[in-house]
Amino acid sequence: MSSTASMRRSQRHRAKSFKSELEDGVQATYKAIKLKSLEKDGRCASNRIYGEDYEDDGEKAVDEVEEELTETDSASEEQHPKRTTKKSARNRVEQVSDGDTGDAGRQEEEEEEGEDGVGEDGVHGRWRHYHSLCSRLPGRERQIQLLLSLLGEPRQLTCPALYVYGNTSTGKTLVLKTILSSLQVPHAFVNCIECYSPKLLYGTILAHLMGDTSGYVRCDSMPSFIRSLQSFADERTAETMYIVLDKAERLREMNATLLPSLLRLSELTHRQVCTILVSELVWEKLAMSAGGLRPYPLHFPQYTRGEVLAIMSLDCPEGEPLSFYRTFVNHVWNVFQYVCRDLGELRYLSSLLYPKYCEPVESGETSRQETRKLWRHIEPYFRGVMSKIHLREISSAQWVKAQVQMDSGETSTSLAQGVPQSKAVLELPYFSKYLLIASYLASYNPSKTDKKFFSKQKQARTRKSKKPRKEKPNHQLLGPKPFPLDRLMAIFYSILEEAVAPSADIYSQISSLVTLQLVSQLHTKDLLDGPKYKVYTMLPV
Amino acid sequence: MTTGAAAAETLLRNRLFSDLDDGGYVPENKKEVLGTVQQVLERTIVESEGNSLLIIGPRGCGKTWVMDSVFRTLQGDRRCKDNYIRVYLNGLVHTDDRLALLEIARQLNIDSDNEEHTSMSFSAALDYLLAALRSGSGANQSVIFVLDEFDLFASHKNQSLLYNLLDISQSSHNPIAVVGLTCRLDVVELLEKRVKSRFSHRQLLLFPHSEFRDYATLAQSLLSLPINFKQRQFRHEWQKNIQKLLQNAKVLQALQQQFRLSADVRSLKTLLLLPVSRLSPTHPQLAPSDFSLSLELIHRDSLGAVMKGLSVLELCLLVAVRQISELSCGEPFNFEMVYCGKQWSSLLVTPRYGNHSILQL
Numbered sequence: 001m002s003s004t005a006s007m008r009r010s011q012r013h014r015a016k017s018f019k020s021e022l023e024d025g026v027q028a029t030y031k032a033i034k035l036k037s038l039e040k041d042g043r044c045a046s047n048r049i050y051g052e053d054y055e056d057d058g059e060k061a062v063d064e065v066e067e068e069l070t071e072t073d074s075a076s077e078e079q080h081p082k083r084t085t086k087k088s089a090r091n092r093v094e095q096v097s098d099g100d101t102g103d104a105g106r107q108e109e110e111e112e113e114g115e116d117g118v119g120e121d122g123v124h125g126r127w128r129h130y131h132s133l134c135s136r137l138p139g140r141e142r143q144i145q146l147l148l149s150l151l152g153e154p155r156q157l158t159c160p161a162l163y164v165y166g167n168t169s170t171g172k173t174l175v176l177k178t179i180l181s182s183l184q185v186p187h188a189f190v191n192c193i194e195c196y197s198p199k200l201l202y203g204t205i206l207a208h209l210m211g212d213t214s215g216y217v218r219c220d221s222m223p224s225f226i227r228s229l230q231s232f233a234d235e236r237t238a239e240t241m242y243i244v245l246d247k248a249e250r251l252r253e254m255n256a257t258l259l260p261s262l263l264r265l266s267e268l269t270h271r272q273v274c275t276i277l278v279s280e281l282v283w284e285k286l287a288m289s290a291g292g293l294r295p296y297p298l299h300f301p302q303y304t305r306g307e308v309l310a311i312m313s314l315d316c317p318e319g320e321p322l323s324f325y326r327t328f329v330n331h332v333w334n335v336f337q338y339v340c341r342d343l344g345e346l347r348y349l350s351s352l353l354y355p356k357y358c359e360p361v362e363s364g365e366t367s368r369q370e371t372r373k374l375w376r377h378i379e380p381y382f383r384g385v386m387s388k389i390h391l392r393e394i395s396s397a398q399w400v401k402a403q404v405q406m407d408s409g410e411t412s413t414s415l416a417q418g419v420p421q422s423k424a425v426l427e428l429p430y431f432s433k434y435l436l437i438a439s440y441l442a443s444y445n446p447s448k449t450d451k452k453f454f455s456k457q458k459q460a461r462t463r464k465s466k467k468p469r470k471e472k473p474n475h476q477l478l479g480p481k482p483f484p485l486d487r488l489m490a491i492f493y494s495i496l497e498e499a500v501a502p503s504a505d506i507y508s509q510i511s512s513l514v515t516l517q518l519v520s521q522l523h524t525k526d527l528l529d530g531p532k533y534k535v536y537t538m539l540p541v
Numbered sequence: 542m543t544t545g546a547a548a549a550e551t552l553l554r555n556r557l558f559s560d561l562d563d564g565g566y567v568p569e570n571k572k573e574v575l576g577t578v579q580q581v582l583e584r585t586i587v588e589s590e591g592n593s594l595l596i597i598g599p600r601g602c603g604k605t606w607v608m609d610s611v612f613r614t615l616q617g618d619r620r621c622k623d624n625y626i627r628v629y630l631n632g633l634v635h636t637d638d639r640l641a642l643l644e645i646a647r648q649l650n651i652d653s654d655n656e657e658h659t660s661m662s663f664s665a666a667l668d669y670l671l672a673a674l675r676s677g678s679g680a681n682q683s684v685i686f687v688l689d690e691f692d693l694f695a696s697h698k699n700q701s702l703l704y705n706l707l708d709i710s711q712s713s714h715n716p717i718a719v720v721g722l723t724c725r726l727d728v729v730e731l732l733e734k735r736v737k738s739r740f741s742h743r744q745l746l747l748f749p750h751s752e753f754r755d756y757a758t759l760a761q762s763l764l765s766l767p768i769n770f771k772q773r774q775f776r777h778e779w780q781k782n783i784q785k786l787l788q789n790a791k792v793l794q795a796l797q798q799q800f801r802l803s804a805d806v807r808s809l810k811t812l813l814l815l816p817v818s819r820l821s822p823t824h825p826q827l828a829p830s831d832f833s834l835s836l837e838l839i840h841r842d843s844l845g846a847v848m849k850g851l852s853v854l855e856l857c858l859l860v861a862v863r864q865i866s867e868l869s870c871g872e873p874f875n876f877e878m879v880y881c882g883k884q885w886s887s888l889l890v891t892p893r894y895g896n897h898s899i900l901q902l
Contacts, residue, residue, distance in 0.1 A: 125547075127821075146838075149815070149818040149819050150814065150815070150818055152550075152554060152818055153551075156550070156551050156554050157554045157555055157557070157558040157559060158554070158558065159558065159811070159814055160558070165843065165847070166847070166850070167847060167850040167851070170850070221640060222633075222634045222636070223634055223635060223640055223643070223644055226634060257632075257633045257634075257636055257693070260633050261631075261633040261634055264633070266558070267605070268631060268633075268634060280847075282843040282844050282847060283843060284843070284844070291633070292600040292601075292724065293600070294811075296811060296814065296839070297838070297839065297841070297843065298838075299841060299843065299846050299847075301846065301849065301850060302849065302850025302851075337852065337853075338852060338853040338854060339852055339853070339854045340852050340854070341850065341851070341852040342852075479875065479877075
């Protein structure tokens with residue numbers, strides 16, 4: 001079969017070219033896949049891939065400049081110009097304003113309050129929060145720095161829209177919340193899944209800005225939202241209002257004009273508003289619906305190994321020695337990092353497994369220093385947790401219960417076995433079983449082959465076609481196809497040995513199969529030929 | 542200088558984010574457009590004739606800025622100063638004619654009852670508004686309507702707002718000017734026949750800079766501090782630094798890159814945001830590395846950056862999916878095909894790390 005061999009060869013060749021393509025982008029990780037043997041100490045391997053030295057060149061250039069910024073030793077008091085001047089400088093539409101209030105007036109204000117002093121801690125303005133923020137949010141120093149410099153002082157103008165993106169659990173929402181609450185500026189934190197319509201969105205944003213995080217202000221349309229924002233800015237504050245929209249990709253499905261107008265809120269209201277969109281998708285996915293205005297992008301990279309270990313060791317339960325917990329966290333990282341780098345998942349898994357890890361120490365079998373013994377004890381649990389909890393086959397409560405049962409030896413189910421036996425076994429009547437088998441065959445076999453398989457007459461042999469056949473996709477994997485009722489009956493009669501008259505009894509069994517949700521009836525508009533069905537059960541692949 | 546940097550930062554942020562002040566440099570093509578718009582609006586106000594015009598240009602090239610500059614100039618003109626009212630409508634916000642009408646009533650400072658408006662037809666309501674305006678003030682006040690995102694107004698039902706506004710601008714009872722701002726070149730095709738015939742077909746085109754020289758000059762004027770800046774010493778050093786910067790290779794390269802990608806003013810301002818925001822007492826002058834960092838941040842490959850954070854398992858899935866999609870020549874496939882396929886199983890490796898295979902899920 002030279003054709004299949006050549007096909008296999010071309011596939012292999014194509015596979016190889018893909019590998020070389022991807023290797024440019026994800027060099028280190030791909031080498032890890034192809035490595036036939038990892039080092040015995042998983043730590044070294046993971047260091048090579050995700051270690052502290054893993055940075056791109058652009059970041060190295062940045063760090064030098066940033067070092068200057070971190071040493072903000074002597075700074076003066078930040079000048080806050082008088083509120084009314086700023087306000088009148090900004091209102092351009094509502095009143096007929098003088099064109100020359102502008103710069104000269106503002107600067108005089110600033111200079112009057114000028115004072116060349118060094119404050120107590122030497123740092124002023126928004127940067128005085130920098131060190132406390134970095135200590136609360138390890139691993140995100142660079143992002144905090146960028147955010148603080150971009151957002152500027154609360155009374156300065158800033159970019160109208162910001163787009164924060166990154167993988168899951170990289171701290172996007174957390175960092176924004178912490179920064180905005182420590183700066184104590186009026187801000188609104190809204191989840192776009194929760195506020196699924198524009199009216200809900202406006203109402204929640206206005207309520208949050210006024211300080212009421214669980215309230216709702218009635219607001220019917222975008223013009224009234226803009227007016228409410230303007231009145232809020234005029235009455236309450238001369239500082240920038242920050243509106244953070246989490247899960248921003250949902251904004252695409254709401255109104256078509258919603259996303260563009262939210263990005264331009266600063267221009268539309270003629271006040272200081274900064275819209276921050278947070279999402280896991282890249283901007284290109286939202287750009288089509290965004291109507292031309294591109295927000296400033298800010299990427300939150302995935303945590304490196306060192307950062308993950310530092311954050312997870314903050315979870316250490318009280319009373320446990322930190323080094324002991326650190327070795328445990330190290331084991332968790334080494335095992336799970338290939339599967340999942342999501343910090344939330346890793347913390348969840350470690351909280352489940354830590355009691356198990358400590359068991360031999362508590363029962364007195366081993367001491368804390370005998371790491372090899374502890375590792376051998378915990379290893380099968382790791383495997384079990386990976387296949388059960390990570391895939392969410394059973395919940396953590398069920399797993400814990402299963403552990404307890406295992407320990408006390410009540411049931412003989414080992415961890416390697418599957419799902420708890422809660423599925424009921426269904427007994428179908430005789431014809432129903434045949435009907436189900438017939439519907440399965442009708443769904444998964446293309447109708448062209450029916451004649452070949454199910455016809456009882458002798459077929460005239462057709463000449464084999466010389467054309468090369470395309471590799472057909474496996475029909476099992478493509479899913480069930482719909483079939484009309486008479487095809488089902490035809491196959492049913494051909495597989496049934498005895499002759500049965502088509503009575504109401506048979507047809508009612510079909511509808512009972514539909515009720516049991518083993519077969520589903522299609523509800524399309526053009527059912528001129530009769531009802532169509534599709535089978536829902538599957539043979540194990 | 543301790544306060545110098547802070548004051549400079551505030552001033553420059555105002556330049557970048559509000560259209561009040563732009564350093565004073567206006568390129569040639571914008572001057573023409575400015576002149577024409579100003580003329581037209583002056584004629585409307587002073588001679589009470591109705592006018593309509595369209596300003597067309599890509600995003601970020603300064604349409605709103607043109608309108609703002611013209612209004613600033615009109616304020617300074619003694620003849621025009623108090624004789625007009627500006628009504629600003631935006632197609633993104635006022636998505637319906639009814640909303641637009643309510644907004645017009647509000648901006649004309651007319652107290653109106655809602656019931657009256659809903660019972661009248663649109664044109665009657667608009668006439669009533671304009672008549673009320675006229676009778677209320679006595680003098681012949683002209684109204685200038687600025688319609689931002691003009692193409693979105695053309696998608697309203699019957700285009701009634703546009704029809705009525707342009708109708709009024711053609712007839713001479715109330716002197717109004719209708720200025721439309723849009724980024725679609727074919728916006729006139731979107732108008733209905735009756736609307737198009739009432740439009741004066743005066744279109745002004747705004748283009749972004751076509752030469753790098755203009756772009757660099759604009760950058761310089763945006764970054765320069767004005768003459769009346771208080772700290773003279775700081776300003777002197779600052780201006781010298783700016784001159785040096787604009788001969789620096791790194792800075793020029795960053796500006797060139799940004800110019801080649803998009804030559805409009807908004808993207809220039811985005812590029813300049815990061816260098817300006819990094820000003821601090823310890824870093825009182827702009828540095829070339831700021832510019833290259835800014836360029837890198839804006840044009841980072843976001844998809845690649847996100848992919849770097851994926852776990853090995855997810856990357857294997859991606860590789861298998863890519864191979865399957867190539868083999869199936871673009872036809873759809875589902876997770877079952879990927880999971881059971883030989884591409885996936887060939888990527889699974891048993892690490893020598895305990896006796897189990899971690900990746901065999």
